[in-house]
Amino acid sequence: MAWINFLKPKNQLEEGGRSGVPIQEDAGEPEKKCPNCHKNIPLSRLWADNLVCSCGYHFRMKARQRIRMLADKGSFRELYGQMEAGNPLDFPGYTDKVETVRAASGEREAVICGTAKIQGQSLCLFVMESYFMMGSMGSAVGEKITSLFEYAARHRLAVVGFTVSGGARMQEGLLSLMQMAKISAAVKRHGDAGLLYISVLTDPTTGGVTASFAMEGDIILAEPGATVGFAGKRVIEQTTRKSLPKEFQKSEFVLEHGFIDAIIARPNQRKLLAELLKIHDGGRTNEWSGL
């Protein structure tokens, strides 16, 4: 059951971690080394290219930066931004941890929800935040995403959701686990109303998020090279005592096994999402006339 692949707390916050981007600037043009091609990239260029290296490597991206990249300028209206986790189980250290993360990330919770437009098409959008406890899913994340699907069903809108998560948030115990069922039920209702849901899996999407709404899209997309899986690699290695191939649980691997529709690089996402939204008429199912 130890499939929840939480990353160490320090990794969530440290700047310039495995694929974090340093914010502190030294004298001269600050650079960031690409873990794939090992070239140094000037930070200004990296930011301009939405954190994609010229070799194609996708660095992790903060949720609000992603929203700026995707949504028509000025179109994003945040919903449920006031919701945040309590410490319902009085879990030791949780309150302090959340406060530290809030201060460091500038976010209240591990997902940002709202309405937006992409090339004029209205939609509901949620983007999970890797810089907030690696997108871990507790009651507030569950409540926000569930409320968004209900809002989308009421207003007959499509939902596009970007996932990044280590899984359910263990500090909220069973309440976190139940969010998987709660969100899934809301996704089902939204889908049964004939509305479109596109999930886009980013690095990493694992555990209880993979085993619920990440895998429930009508169309499931993923960024190149993203880790997508249920059990954590370490858990699998411990269970099976086998070392895992490098490409295991990468989005290319998941595509090959038939569990996602396509891999889409960041520069092409906005255009593809706009086209998919148009095809589905902003979420409604069209009457096909052939004209």
Add this chain to the structure above:
Amino acid sequence: MSGAAYDRVKIARGGGRPTGRDYIKNIFRGFIELHGDRRCGDDPAIVGGIARLGGSPVTVIAIEKGHTAAERVARNFGAPNPEGYRKALRLMKQAEKFGRPVVCFVDTSGASCTIGAEERGQGQAIAENLMEMSTLCVPIISILIGEGGSGGALALAVADRVWMLQNAVYSVISPEGCASILWKDSSMAAAAADSLKLTAEDAKSLGVIERILPESDIGQKEYYDRIGTLLMRELKELSADPDLVAGRYDRFRRIGRKQVKEKP
């Protein structure tokens, strides 16, 4: 730290407890096992089929850990693979088609964590069960009889009523896993078990389950008869509920809601 919760974990995991098939055999009559997911295989960790409860047909699905060493290996220690969850969903859809209720017995330390399980879409299989069970048009009752290990347990527990044996546990992560992640020390498992609030009493006070089943006479005839009677009464009531599916939605919808703070 009392360690009381970890004692429950040990009882829930302990050998000698009745397993899924014991419940099927002793509560229901004339069980007909149905195999296979119609996709790629048959998972021995999940047993399912049709049986009678009182005079009426029900679909019964149980995670089976096995009793003997050989059987435990053959059943993958009750860790289901994707084809197990897909078989369970197939049988639930079949139950829906023919209008019979579903009873699930849950007992797993978690879904199988192997390369093969990942290749065959463990996450997708669980996700699909969560989604499809939420709108199944027949009553579902799930009983946690031992370990309720995370998503692998929840995939058979999106039900109208969820009951737990007194010494069963239900948790988002194993106490050992939690301790090793949080404190880098799996010997802190007892402390983690306390913090995770994974006992039947905890689950009930969190609103995650409706009923705790006493087990002082576990394995005796009276024990099984009592569960059978409860199931019959509850299924009859649920079968008459015109708002069954809406009620199931609301049951999960409210979990965690009041724990979320709203700050301006």
